[in-house]
Amino acid sequence: MAQTDIRNEILKDIQNLPSEKLVDLQNYVRNLKEKKSADRINKMMNFAGSWSDMSDEDYQSFLQEIVQRRRVEGRARGETSAD
Secondary structure, three states: OOHHHHHHHHHHHHHOOOHHHHHHHHHHHHHHHHHHHHHHHHHHHOOOOOOOOOOHHHHHHHHHHHHHHHHHHHHHOOOOOOO
């Protein structure tokens, strides 16, 4: 079933929903949005501490390489640097 068909069916269901159930539906939809946001945060946090076992010297080298690559890529795109 296509997304537009699903949306239309959901809208029809909402239109036929008793008024006293609308608050429950709204809470459910908001909960879905919050869960999606929380899932996204959890995925990002999986990377937290990824470099914790790296020596300070290796970490500084890693950061310098990233800065250098960003400068080169910026120049390739015609961007200018403020530093």
